[in-house]
Amino acid sequence: MSAEVPTTDVRVPARKGDRHQEAVTxxxxxxxxxxxxxGEPLREVALSEQFGTSRTPVREALRTLAAEGLVTLLPNRTVQVSQLDEQAASDVFSVLGALESLAARLACERMRPEDMEVLSELQGDLAHYFEVRDRPRYLEANRLIHEHIVESSGNSSLVLAWRLLLPRAERARHVSTLDHARWAEAFQEHVEIERAFRARDLDAIARLMEAHFENGAASIQEARKRARREQRSRAYRSAPGAE
Structure with a gap:
């Protein structure tokens, strides 16, 4: 879909201080x-008209997203949506796995009963959206669960490092759930993680969280191999003389 032909009317609020962040969001x-x-081109004029704002917040938002790796700034002021780098995404998953494994251990020690209740509520939301196959809301519930666990660690440096990496991981997470088998596996992993929190099993939580990300990274790599196989298959079918 082109950024010049929006299907929905999204308007950025008129508050000057919020325009940049709203455009980023x-x-x-x-x-x-x-x-x-x-690979889709992003044009400041079209986006500013779509969002109902000036070009400046859009231009600044594109720079922010370029730093996150979501858009690419090309010569002649051309901007386009970045291609997903599967290897880079897999690497980010590996680092996040280590961070969240540590965060989960700390959170398990420090979570109050009300924090544990929030985790269970979010897990219930995740289960519901998985059952009805509502992928966008499932992904949001998933994000909230990981955020709750990391913030419950009480370690501000860890939270900061996690937030810096998160935008690069979110896109890969959206891609990985397109594989229905992996989606089901990831949901079951969340069930086991929540169960380990309930049991206050620090070692199990750390192991499960790291494995959760390792499996996600492996899924991304498998998707990359599958795409290469499909590309070769198309080339073979279109070869001269092929029947």
């Missing part, structure tokens, strides 16, 4: 959802 959501496809 809207563009990030459109990229992660696939509404803006990899």
């Amino acid at each position: 809207l563009l990030r959501r459109m990229i992660l959802s696939g509404e803006l496809a990899p």
